[in-house]
Amino acid sequence: MPIKALTFDVFGTVVDWRSSIAREARAILGPKGHALDWPAFADRWRGLYQPAMEKVRSGERPFAILDDLHRENLLVLLNEHRIEALSTEEVDELNRAWRRLDPWPDVLDGLTRLKQRFILATLSNANIALLVNMAKRAGLPWDVILGAEVARAYKPAPEAYDRTAAALQCQPGECLMVAAHPADLRAAAGRGFRTAYVHRPAEFGPAHADRPWPADAFDFAVASFTELADRLDA
């Protein structure tokens, strides 16, 4: 069964959230006199992400888009740091930092090649507006923006994968899930997707740069999107 569509995790796989969020937070909060450990600020914000989605996945709260979860988590974070003088507009602007994440160096070349042969779809937990604005700024050439907001389900819930394949009118085995996170790939494989692991050793910062490659037998395991393009003859 040939691969028709590549479905991409975005945060960490396509874009470097940690250094970009650190940069954006510093740019907005630094001039206001705050001197924080900016990478740690990014890590903490990201750390609140899974627990917030888990409340949706477990049914504890109805579906809410990631922008809203990010904003709730940002208020927690600002409170932890006793940062109280921000206006609503300033909080919104900081929350939109997630739209200003830079792609890893190999991404634009790799996607441009892969786009010639395959449908390129996001399969991200981010919402549509976040992903569209990120793509416009960074030049990411998606064919279609799919994921949690369209599926009304957060990965790794099965519905996130099932409904994305259905929207593309692809069999799960015609979809290749591309992600830097083994848990995402295992969940996709459980729904019949093929899997491509991309090693992103810098995702969690220098202290984690030597973390090992996973032992899973994914269909592909590559160090970059250009290597994936090589492997897929794109």
Next chain:
Amino acid sequence: MPIKALTFDVFGTVVDWRSSIAREARAILGPKGHALDWPAFADRWRGLYQPAMEKVRSGERPFAILDDLHRENLLVLLNEHRIEALSTEEVDELNRAWRRLDPWPDVLDGLTRLKQRFILATLSNANIALLVNMAKRAGLPWDVILGAEVARAYKPAPEAYDRTAAALQCQPGECLMVAAHPADLRAAAGRGFRTAYVHRPAEFGPAHADRPWPADAFDFAVASFTELADRLDA
């Protein structure tokens, strides 16, 4: 309030469905010995489109994607022409003719220019897979595929416009609806969208080529996407 997103009707506005469907039907049915009036075949297929969607809009049936409505209508059409020897695969292949529609000559130049300044979104009654595959074949540079399948509502239902603006996180007045059909534009304006009428005199064939421009006071009224790009300084 500046325009941020252009939302496009697709059938008739972006692509020439009539001559493309006529060509595709002839290519598939002609070799099987059928000699029909192919443009009339296209007109009849298209003519069954609004009544099928009306059953969804009225609540007579639950939401179904346009591919499914098109296929049901195709079976009606084949029955009318007493074409009975097609396999399921051949019917599916003919139904996918809607993915092989050619854009009007000004479209690629116009969209390429407009994409530099604005988010380009579909706001079509077509489903996601149809629009993605059409875009891949024709080179349509959409930033995001929105419309009936994401909104779970067919134009001109208000929800189709409201939910598209919401997905983009745009105010309705930040969205410019681009369409060749006054009824679509009037419905969009009713939800607060700005409006751009594009005159497509060839949409319904030579017999209708001299139909007049509408008298409505739309925000823009242009003869091509390149003229729209001129008007929007794109």
